[in-house]
Amino acid sequence: MRPLTFRRLVVRCAALAGILFVVVVLALKLGAVQVSLYGLARDLISFALHRTSELSSNYSLIVFDIRLPRILLGIFVGASLAVAGTSFQALLRNPLADPYVLGVSSGAAVGAILAVIIEAHLALSPDVAPLLTPVGAFLGALLTILAVYFLGRRDGQVDSSTLLLAGIISASFLSAVIMFLMSTLIGRDMRGMAFWMMGDLSTPLQPSLNWVIRLGFFLATGAIYTTAADLNLLLAGEREAMHLGVDVPRVRIVVYVAASILTGLAVSVSGAIGYVGLLVPHVMRMIFGSDHRILIPAAAFGGAIAVVLADVLARTVAAPNELPVGAMTALAGAPLFIYLLRRRMV
Amino acid sequence: MSSAVRNVTSGRASGAARTNVSLSVEQVSYAYSANPSQAPLFTLEAMSLQARSGEIVAILGPNACGKSTLLKLIAGALEPLSGRVLLDGVPTHTMTPRIRAQRIAMVQQESALLFPSRAWEFVLQGRHPYGRTLRFETEEDITVARNALAQVGAEHLTDRWMDKISGGEKQRVILARALAQQPVMLLLDEPTLHLDIAAQVDLLDALRRLASVNRYIVVVVTHELNLAAEYADQVALLQRGRCLRVGPPASVYQRELLEQVFQTPLTVETGPSGRPRVNVWSGTSPERAG
DSSP states (O other), rough: OHHHHHHHHHHHHHHHHHHHHHHHHHHHHOOOOOHHHHHHHHHHHHHHTTTTGOOOHHHHHHIIIIIHHHHHHHHHHHHHHHHHHHHHHHTTOTTTTTTTTTTTHHHHHHHHHHHHHHHHOOOOOTTTGGGGGHHHHHHHHHHHHHHHHHEETTTTEOHHHHHHHHHHHHHHHHHHHHHHHHHHHHHOOHHHHHHHHHOOOOOOHHHHHHHHHHHHHHHHHHHHHHHHHHHHHTTTTTHHHHHTTTOHHHHHHHHHHHHHHHHHHHHHHHHHOHHHHHHHHHHHHHHHHOHHHHHHHHHHHHHHHHHHHHHHHHHHHTTSSSHHHHHHHHHHHHHHHHHHHIIIIO | OOOOOOOTTTTGGGGGGGSEEEEEEEEEEEESSSTTTTTTEEEEEEEEEEEEEEEEEEEOOOOTTTTHHHHHHHHHOOOOSSSEEETTTTEEESSHHHHHHHEEEEEESSOOOOOOOOOHHHGGGGGGGGOOTTOOOHHHHHHHHHHHHHHTTOOOGSSBBGGGSOOHHHHHHHHHHHHHHHHHHEEEETTTTTOHHHHHHHHHHHHHHHHHSSSOEEEOOOOHHHHHHHSEEEEEEEETEEEEEEEEEHHHHOHHHHHHHHOEEEEEEOOTSEEEEEHHHHHHHGGGOO
């Protein structure tokens, strides 16, 4: 009998943070322009000490103004998607649930596009206007997960395959809506379509939006983390969890709202990146077990690592051209998805 | 099963106060309907029963007679249409899920686990109603879980995976989790289903011992007429949503009554233990001639 202790939790998270740090350094170094590790280390130390005048001018622009913000964005997007996926899998009792498969990401994209359209008709100050997109994406995500949840119920309990089908149908319907909106209302914008349907980290963000993303991530992940012990019991079903003292309706509301915030925020800044929310929780579960008190933070680190690595590949495999990061996660993720589908569902 | 009986509830300050708890089902009824404007699809007519700590109550009846509905009403998972279920004077359906889980443990027909877990993880789940948000298991939780496993003779299963043990072993671990909740009342929904006869007797022996040692009120829904007669202090006989009789097995096990409820020719005799025993025989077999 070796239940999780606070010390073991901290040690494991520190190890994952260490791996994330190494990946970030790698991501700063690699790219179309090569930067030496020595120069990078010197610059990182100067940067950390706020001695920006000492930065070697030839790479500081690339490393700190282009690569670093993009890496930070990747960290928050990846962590958000993985935490959302982990909590969807537990609450819906479905190992194949994730924001992308269930159509929640597409719903968020539709919400974000509608917000962009509405924004154009409102005279908002430039500080407030960009914040409309994440709000629209959050509402789109929440409405989609509620619709999929109710479509996926049978006889008062969530039915695994019905739910999955409801999600896949919603995703394809909402993708068509994205196409429609992009073609008719915004003008034929192929790059925009690729962004919303595949995901991309290359668009720079307004600083206000950056802070919304970070704050939203910590608040929503914190809220989900308060239900970690309840999610462990929910793996055996809602009825069973209720008899063990879980306030199931409360957990459901907390997780749906918080996971919709995470998905909405991630999609509004990076489009619909697939497979991260699906596969990262499984990999982390294989390593750390299915206790959500460790699984949720582990998934956050794992998602961050996965997206930053995928973005490095997206930037380098066809350099100087770039792939959308969502294409990279799909190339790596789809075969793994099929493997899990064969092993668990058939 | 191991004879080492240790009291899981020892070390609990309120232990003494728990030895005399009463369950009182007062004129409870319920109705299921597809939607509120339509006639109900199923009704459970008003019924009453009383039980005290240390007693085993068996709920018997054919399929779809309302046994499980009654159990859910007692558990407080359903709100009665009329009447009330009082556990020590408190209506069970008004308790918060946390308090309810500290007082009532439910053993259901096992549901599949989404991701594999070990037996000790499973038993520790029974400590959930005693934890605060995000706390980690204490030494006390681990002791309670260990004792619970010992009390059902399942210490050797502690580190096994739940999906790699037999049905009877799994049922013991599920029972251990219920004990780890340190409840005053134990509810079981067809716990002997899918078990062979040895495992059934094992489980019911354990239940009888637990009821007297830990002073639980035990309510068990079952199809096993003879096992119920052998182990229960009280039997409630249900048919199509009506409770026909409540009482000690000898008063409920009447040939005409059982034949009418189960629609099967049968005989009732007194077994070696002095309790009634039911024999089922085919209406076309030669013995009928007698």
